[in-house]
Amino acid sequence: MADLNTANNAQPVTIERHSIDYIPAExxxxxxxxxxxxxxxxxxxxxxxxxxxxxxxxxLSLGWAIVAIVIGNLIGGIFMALHSAQGxxxxxxxxxxxxxxxxxxxxxxxxILVIIxxxxxxxxxxxxxxxxxxxxTGMPIDLAIILVAIVCMVLxxxxxxxxxxxxSIVSILFALGFIYLTIRVLTTNSGAHTTPPAFSLGTxxxxxxxxxxxxxxxxxxxxxxxxxxxxxxPTAITFWWTYGGSVISSIWMMILxxxxxxxxxxxxxxxxxxxxxxxxxxxxxxxxxxxxxxGIIAANVLNLYGIFLTTTTAASIPMLRSISARIWLIVGATxxxxxxxxxxxxxxxxxxxxxxxxxxxxIIPWSAINLIDFYLLRHERYNIAAIFDPNGTYGRFNWRTLxxxxxxxxxxxxxxxxxxxxxxxxxxxxGADITWIVGLIISSVVYYLLMxxxxxxxxxxxx
Numbered sequence: 254m255a256d257l258n259t260a261n262n263a264q265p266v267t268i269e270r271h272s273i274d275y276i277p278a279e280x281x282x283x284x285x286x287x288x289x290x291x292x293x294x295x296x297x298x299x300x301x302x303x304x305x306x307x308x309x310x311x312x313l314s315l316g317w318a319i320v321a322i323v324i325g326n327l328i329g330g331i332f333m334a335l336h337s338a339q340g341x342x343x344x345x346x347x348x349x350x351x352x353x354x355x356x357x358x359x360x361x362x363x364x365i366l367v368i369i370x371x372x373x374x375x376x377x378x379x380x381x382x383x384x385x386x387x388x389x390t391g392m393p394i395d396l397a398i399i400l401v402a403i404v405c406m407v408l409x410x411x412x413x414x415x416x417x418x419x420x421s422i423v424s425i426l427f428a429l430g431f432i433y434l435t436i437r438v439l440t441t442n443s444g445a446h447t448t449p450p451a452f453s454l455g456t457x458x459x460x461x462x463x464x465x466x467x468x469x470x471x472x473x474x475x476x477x478x479x480x481x482x483x484x485x486x487p488t489a490i491t492f493w494w495t496y497g498g499s500v501i502s503s504i505w506m507m508i509l510x511x512x513x514x515x516x517x518x519x520x521x522x523x524x525x526x527x528x529x530x531x532x533x534x535x536x537x538x539x540x541x542x543x544x545x546x547x548g549i550i551a552a553n554v555l556n557l558y559g560i561f562l563t564t565t566t567a568a569s570i571p572m573l574r575s576i577s578a579r580i581w582l583i584v585g586a587t588x589x590x591x592x593x594x595x596x597x598x599x600x601x602x603x604x605x606x607x608x609x610x611x612x613x614x615x616i617i618p619w620s621a622i623n624l625i626d627f628y629l630l631r632h633e634r635y636n637i638a639a640i641f642d643p644n645g646t647y648g649r650f651n652w653r654t655l656x657x658x659x660x661x662x663x664x665x666x667x668x669x670x671x672x673x674x675x676x677x678x679x680x681x682x683x684g685a686d687i688t689w690i691v692g693l694i695i696s697s698v699v700y701y702l703l704m705x706x707x708x709x710x711x712x713x714x715x716x
Contacts, residue, residue: 268576273565274562275637276344281483285494287417288337291317291478292471292498294420295555296506297427298548299385303525304467305507306514308460310522314449315515321457322507325464326500332620334496335628336472338532340479341486342633345640346562347476351619354626354700355658357569357643359650362658363619364567367473368560370612373686374470375405375556382549384526389542395595402415402594404550406587410580411558413481416554423547427502430544435509437532442516455683459670462686467503469689470612472620474559488633527661568641614669617689618661618696622654625697632706653703661696 267461271280308318336347343350348367351360383398386411390397408415478489513528514521521528526545533541562582627633639645667676 255664265466266411266415266418268410268579269414270576271413273346273349273562274581274641276481278484280342281341281416281481283482285479285486285490286419286483287398288479288491288494290499291417291420292475292495293502294424294427294548294550294551296499296502297424297431297527298378298506298552299381299526299545300549301467301503301506302510302513302529302553303381304463305510306511306521306525307463308507308512309511310518311461312450312453312456312459314452315511316449317452317457318460318511318515320509322464322511324592325461326468326503326507328426328461329465329468330496330500330503330680330684332624333468333471333475333499334492335624336620337475337479337495338345338491339627340476341482341491342485342488343476343635343637344480344484345637346566347472347474348563348672349566349640350476350627350635351623352640353631353647354622354651354654356648356651357640359652359655361567362655363473363615364563366619368563368567368613370470370473370616371556371560371563372586372590373612374592375402375553375586376555376593376597378549378553379591381526382546382553383594384524384547385530385542385545388524388527388530389539389546394598398594399591400589401546401549402553402591405553405557406583406676408550408554409561409583409587412558412579413478414560417478419554420551423551426544427548427551431505431509434529434533434541437534438509438512441532442512442540453683455679455685458682458685458687462689464503464507465689466612466616468499469620470616471499472616472623474555474562477559477562517635537714555587557590560590611671611673614662614665614688614692617692618658618665621661621693621696622657622700625701626704627699653707654700657696657700657703660699661692664695665692699716 255663305318305322308321309315313321339347339350341348348360348364355363379398379402382401383394386392386397386401387394392400408419475495479486479495482491510521510525513525513532517528530538530541530546561579564582564586565578586653636646639647643649665688667678668682668686668688669676670679670684670688670689
């Protein structure tokens, strides 16, 4: 079997042998600081820049767009980092924890939604990575998308330790490169060329929702990258290193996107990758093509690794935990995600915006239920063995949880605002999409009331 190596171990890295199983104490390793570099690198990429640009593209002035970006990230990052803090305590991937709330088979509902989320994020980022490699080398964009995806696939196959190593190395390059690029953007552009639009509370709240969603949608897989840390790792330490890495880099990249689309909307919207590279100046464009490609790899390897873990959880077949099955699952996920990217290149911005909002409607109730259960009801104590047993403590289906989840989604419907569907309460709110606030409150309250008696009997974490 392949052995595990710490981020500072000089031994050759081999394929990770664990998948969704519990990580025993003797194999726990690593430093909480690695969470900072991982989530810093995962957000220092062009997809984050494009997401930030949506704030201006949707109708906010540059100033209000920056305010919305800061607020959205600060709020959304709280949920994301709270999920991360579960990793060392539980020692299992994030989504398999859902069995403790939804039941062994009931957890299939959020699992399937999360797999769709992973594929969507992978495809969205793969398009931008392909654009960068194609513009740099002149190769066809479809081939470029495939080549970038293959690199992500290899890293995902090797797993946890190589992912942490990669993210820690490129984080230094990203920080230096984007400091230079930010200075260039701020000093070579005189400002927006159009009159700033009037402030709209509805648009402002919509943007806050989109930005908060960026952070919250990390919830289904953030603990995957903290689960090898020693169980004694303080919750606050895990929380703050994760929060800092993700929020700082996201705010930075998103504001950069806002500035870019404010001063050169036509050029940025036509080809965001090319615009960012040209801002670096002549002679070093190749370096920023490389940085963009490495950034896409940093983000998309997390998506592929997450697809592997979540699919393994959903299938519930022991043989899928083997190394050979791991390889085939990741190869298959790469093929599917790459196909979606190649076929979905047209109308990218609109499709991407709708995709983020779609995720918001379903991930928020799951996130609230998971966090309420972990921190307020069970107080971080679970029977790990029962999570892997359909006849265990958590049962096959938890109808109380499923009821709370469905109720929250139903209550969200009147507040939804997308090109696919607009709820009846959107217009009275000035076009605001406050679905995430409604979903958060309803799912938290209903789940707590339905489950507080059932969750009163606590179980210690076991292997």
